[in-house]
Amino acid sequence: MFEKELEEKLKDHINYFPRKEQAILMCLHEIQNHYGYIPKESLKPLSDMLGLPLNHVEGVVAFYDMFDTESPARHRIRVCVSIVCHFMQKDKLISALKKKLGIEMGEVTEDGRFKLIPVQCIGGCSEAPLFMIDEDTYKFEGEEKLDEILAKYT
Ligand code: FES
Numbered sequence: 001m002f003e004k005e006l007e008e009k010l011k012d013h014i015n016y017f018p019r020k021e022q023a024i025l026m027c028l029h030e031i032q033n034h035y036g037y038i039p040k041e042s043l044k045p046l047s048d049m050l051g052l053p054l055n056h057v058e059g060v061v062a063f064y065d066m067f068d069t070e071s072p073a074r075h076r077i078r079v080c081v082s083i084v085c086h087f088m089q090k091d092k093l094i095s096a097l098k099k100k101l102g103i104e105m106g107e108v109t110e111d112g113r114f115k116l117i118p119v120q121c122i123g124g125c126s127e128a129p130l131f132m133i134d135e136d137t138y139k140f141e142g143e144e145k146l147d148e149i150l151a152k153y154t
Pocket of ligand 1: 125
């Protein structure tokens with residue numbers, strides 16, 4: 001079972017859609033925002049709420065690299081590694097993040113503050129190279145600016 005507050009939010013998503021299974025992505029985002037990742041134990045109660053088989057929900061979580069079932073970092077930094085960002089110096093962005101955080105892609109900082117995750121196009125190619133911290137999207141504008149951005153997330 002979910003905590004009351006989270007359960008209410010999930011119900012809101014489910015009621016918003018004509019068919020409750022259509023709310024699956026919204027619900028998974030909500031769970032990830034709540035816990036900082038998607039606990040495996042949350043999938044069964046979610047599948048019950050959505051009226052879907054558990055293996056369907058597990059399959060959706062496994063399909064999307066934006067969902068994280070391990071390493072509960074407080075903030076997830078998702079770096080776009082798709083083609084436009086690639087040609088717009090995403091390597092420079094990744095090097096700066098790795099250097100500042102002292103971790104490789106897929107790892108969590110020792111203090112549990114950040115996890116670095118490579119993702120496919122996040123839909124803002126004209127602003128490339130892009131990255132997201134939790135639900136906020138940023139354009140990489142140099143290391144100094146990056147420090148300012150990271151400092152907002154404690
Ligand atoms: S390729 Fe990076 S946002 Fe589209």
